[in-house]
Amino acid sequence: MKLTFQQIVDLASSGLQAAGIDAKSAYETAQFLALAEADGLASHGLARVAQYAGHAKSGRIALKASPRVQMFKSAAALVDARDGLAFPALRFATDLSVNLAANFGIGIVAVTNSHHFGVAGHYTEAAARAGYISLLFGNTPAAMPMAGGSKAIFGTNPLAAAFPVLNSNPLVIDMSLSAVARGKLLLAAKKGEAIPAGWALTADGKPTTDPQAGLQGLMVPLGGDKGALLALVIELLVVGLSGSQFSYEADSFFNAKGNRPRLGQLLITIDPGLSGKGIFQSRMNNFLAQVAQDRAVRLPGQRRFNLRAAAFLVGTEVPDALLEEIQAGIQQSWKI
Template structure:
């Protein structure tokens, strides 16, 4: 089904509101889910509505949380998401980190008692469009083993970074530390599709092409041992500075029932003027020129922005299965 941004937003918001989620959280979450669809990242788009609604129905999130902020020294703060959906808290934390960086050169904001936060690149992109370098780290429920292990200890623990490039689109690097984002297994499972070998393992540690078995089992770390160690770094930074739960203490996002995840995120925003007013911009320009001279390269994030522009103009094809899932949920929940 082809939908515009507004139609995707309204559908997602209605699905979330039907489950009892408050209007502010539902609206802001729907904005990010629709944006993910525009960017071609359906694994973090409308397919998540039913998941969040199930968490709402089963008490895994606070329906109408009141965020709390605790400043720390000059350039840092802790945001308590109060068990709500993560999107409002991360939007607030991003704005706060930019404000701190504008005053102090650096802005470090940790978020605790949080939830699934969607496309990490969206937050750092916003900071970069304001003229700042931005890095974001987050932990997620356990899905990957430690080096040499067979038990899920770390999440896919995404990280993202964005760098401003004058008046043009910023460079945005966004990745999970598993071979692929776990949400891709969710999409494949919803559509009855198999997955390539090398994405996931069964609970017994065997390679699988069945997304359902992969969701019950383990994700393969990006780059093997190095991916697992990068996940460890993210885990230590996020949990150590936010006081959130370790990945292995949070029940899976893919289970309707379970504990409140209470995972964390950490955003660091940097004023690029450290070496002088124009040095950063000049160095970035030199790099882009070098990349442009190699015809096979593409600056990170550009495909996403191109996809977004096309989606805004022509709409986006959303899986009929996902649309029907949301509409069915709305009908069932509103009639109760």
């Protein structure tokens, strides 16, 4: 069935509120889930409603948490998500980092006691649309081994970067450091589909095309050992600057029951005027002109912007089974 953006927001918000999450957090989270659906990133859209609802019902998130600043240090701040859903905290942290960058040239905001934060590029995109360079790093529950290892020690640890482009969409680079985002396994499992070889390993380290076995096992690092080492860099940066839990201390997001993950994120927002007035945009325009000479090149982020524009016009197709899952959860208040 095709739904409008607002219908997706309302459905997701109702689903989250049915699990006891306060209306403000539910609505802000629903906006990001709807944006993921519009961008063609269904693994981070409505498919997450049941997951978050399960966490709410089993006490893995605080139902009425409101983010607050825990510490300031000139151009840096620490935001406490207070065990709530991550989306309100990351939205608050993004705005704060932009304000710091406007005043100091750079804004660094760490988020602690956080949860799954969805599409990393949505936050960096917002900062780039305000005219700033933006970087975001986060750690996630352990799913990948250290280089040479066979035990999950850190998460898929996503990163995103966005660069403003004058009078156009920003360039948005958004990736996890596993071969694919773990949410793609969740989506495949919900659809009863196999996954390609090379995405995941079983718990005993064997290649698998079964998404459920992959969710219970290990993700393959992007680019082998190099991806694993980049994930380590993010792990140490995020945990060191936020004081959050390490990936191996957080129970899987894919289980309703478990501990409060208390993971972290790190935002770095930069005023591009450091090199002089207009220089950044001038150099960016030169780069884009050079890239445009190769017609095969697709600029990062452009596919999602095209899909978003179409979704706002004609709606987004949502699987009937997913709609039924959320509607049943609302009717039954997500009984577990």
